[in-house]
Amino acid sequence: VIPAAFDYAAPSSIPETISLLQEHGDEAKILAGGHSLLPLMKLRLAAPGILIDLGRIRDLAYIRDENDHVAIGPMTTHYMLESSDFLRQRLPLLSTAASTVGDMQVRNRGTIGGSLAHADPASDLPTIVTALRGEIVATGPGGERTIAARDFFQDIWTSALEPDEVVTEIRIPYGPAPTSYAYEKFRQRASDWAIVGVAVSLDRQNGTIDRASVVLTNVGTTPVTATAVEEALAGQSANAETIQRAADLASEGLDPSPELKASPDYKRHLARVLTRRALTTALQLS
Amino acid sequence: MNKRAISVTVNGQQHQNEVEPRLLLIHYLRETLGLTGSHIGCDTTSCGACTVLLDGKAVKSCTVLAVQADEHDVTTIEGLAGADGSLHPMQEAFWNEHGLQCGYCTPGMIMTSVALLDRIPDPTVDQIRTGLEGNLCRCTGYQNIIKSVQAAAGVMASTESGGQS
Numbered sequence: 148v149i150p151a152a153f154d155y156a157a158p159s160s161i162p163e164t165i166s167l168l169q170e171h172g173d174e175a176k177i178l179a180g181g182h183s184l185l186p187l188m189k190l191r192l193a194a195p196g197i198l199i200d201l202g203r204i205r206d207l208a209y210i211r212d213e214n215d216h217v218a219i220g221p222m223t224t225h226y227m228l229e230s231s232d233f234l235r236q237r238l239p240l241l242s243t244a245a246s247t248v249g250d251m252q253v254r255n256r257g258t259i260g261g262s263l264a265h266a267d268p269a270s271d272l273p274t275i276v277t278a279l280r281g282e283i284v285a286t287g288p289g290g291e292r293t294i295a296a297r298d299f300f301q302d303i304w305t306s307a308l309e310p311d312e313v314v315t316e317i318r319i320p321y322g323p324a325p326t327s328y329a330y331e332k333f334r335q336r337a338s339d340w341a342i343v344g345v346a347v348s349l350d351r352q353n354g355t356i357d358r359a360s361v362v363l364t365n366v367g368t369t370p371v372t373a374t375a376v377e378e379a380l381a382g383q384s385a386n387a388e389t390i391q392r393a394a395d396l397a398s399e400g401l402d403p404s405p406e407l408k409a410s411p412d413y414k415r416h417l418a419r420v421l422t423r424r425a426l427t428t429a430l431q432l433s
Numbered sequence: 434m435n436k437r438a439i440s441v442t443v444n445g446q447q448h449q450n451e452v453e454p455r456l457l458l459i460h461y462l463r464e465t466l467g468l469t470g471s472h473i474g475c476d477t478t479s480c481g482a483c484t485v486l487l488d489g490k491a492v493k494s495c496t497v498l499a500v501q502a503d504e505h506d507v508t509t510i511e512g513l514a515g516a517d518g519s520l521h522p523m524q525e526a527f528w529n530e531h532g533l534q535c536g537y538c539t540p541g542m543i544m545t546s547v548a549l550l551d552r553i554p555d556p557t558v559d560q561i562r563t564g565l566e567g568n569l570c571r572c573t574g575y576q577n578i579i580k581s582v583q584a585a586a587g588v589m590a591s592t593e594s595g596g597q598s
Binding site: 148149150151152153154155157178181182185186189198200202226249250251252253255256337338 | 453454476477478479490491492493496498500501545548549563564566
């Protein structure tokens with residue numbers, strides 16, 4: 148299937164990109180790796196009048212250590228995330244999760260900026276960046292602003308980006324101590340989207356969980372923070388009982404929409420089971 | 434809509450064409466350039482039959498626009514064999530190990546496998562299976578495909594280590 152006809156612009160800078168966005172308004176879509184947008188256009192679920200391709204702007208693909216956070220360029224591919232030694236050391240949740248996106252070919256093209264801006268609640272990276280308390284830098288005509296991931300995702304395929312803004316960086320904090328982490332996702336077949344996914348990132352001191360981050364994929368209109376689970380873990384000692392009690396709360400308040408391959412009840416069940424597995428893996432209690 | 438001039442190096446040869454922005458890379462290769470070795474299977478980024486190398490990396494050319502390949506390097510299955518017609522070790526291995534039956538998925542399987550060995554020259558069976566998870570085959574049951582990739586890895590390693598070239 149062939150996408151509906153569109154115009155194509157290939158700006159060479161971010162300011163030029165923003166002028167194009169201002170000029171074309173709602174008709175314009177940003178093209179990053181194209182692995183979310185082009186499939187939608189081929190199915191004619193999206194028919195933008197013009198694509199603005201970031202592919203010719205230099206230096207938008209990078210992973211840079213800023214000492215207390217890592218700065219990631221919007222055109223950084225999933226493959227770059229999965230193969231970065233620095234991320235494997237400092238933010239292994241991000242590199243591990245990136246290595247489970249789609250398949251090798253998809254990870255060679257798909258980008259972190261594109262995945263976040265696309266704001267699909269079934270995608271992995273929105274969940275991961277939310278769990279890691281990341282921030283998204285959006286640049287528009289008035290300059291830069293920084294949006295916490297927890298505020299960035301607003302609805303299905305809807306982010307806090309204004310029509311004339313573009314994602315120009317992703318910032319993810321990291322501390323001196325390694326965190327305990329896991330990403331569990333349940334798929335029907337290899338390289339499918341998650342039916343449900345759970346990202347866990349825990350700060351520990353000795354045997355106690357200081358702070359927990361637990362975020363779910365594909366159980367709502369955005370990545371869903373499992374607040375009840377986080378609260379049940381904070382300040383508790385890391386053992387099987389704590390995990391079981393906390394994981395049982397993972398479906399609290401969840402109202403997932405039914406899908407062909409999963410009813411809401413099934414998704415709530417998966418949320419509890421996968422949260423228990425993710426916590427068990429993260430705390431190496433298995 | 435305005436056509437756009439693109440310049441793409443395919444299998445070492447530079448091509449200049451005026452294309453519609455919506456033209457997919459797979460259609461550019463098959464219809465504009467007549468290189469029909471890369472196949473269209475699912476057309477939804479799932480099956481991998483259309484896999485080609487873009488700047489050496491395996492990509493699904495049904496989900497890349499031809500304009501995105503402008504000023505880049507593409508290798509298709511037609512570009513693997515030597516100028517004298519001698520097969521690439523991966524092609525040879527698929528032949529020897531019966532890594533194909535109907536052959537529809539084979540160009541994509543081979544291109545992905547070549548890219549996989551470029552990253553992991555001596556992969557485990559698990560790494561081969563994971564590497565090929567974006568390529569679907571409906572006849573072989575995959576076993577002989579895995580064997581083919583292992584065989585090619587062996588041949589390519591012995592060639593690299595100073596054997597015949």
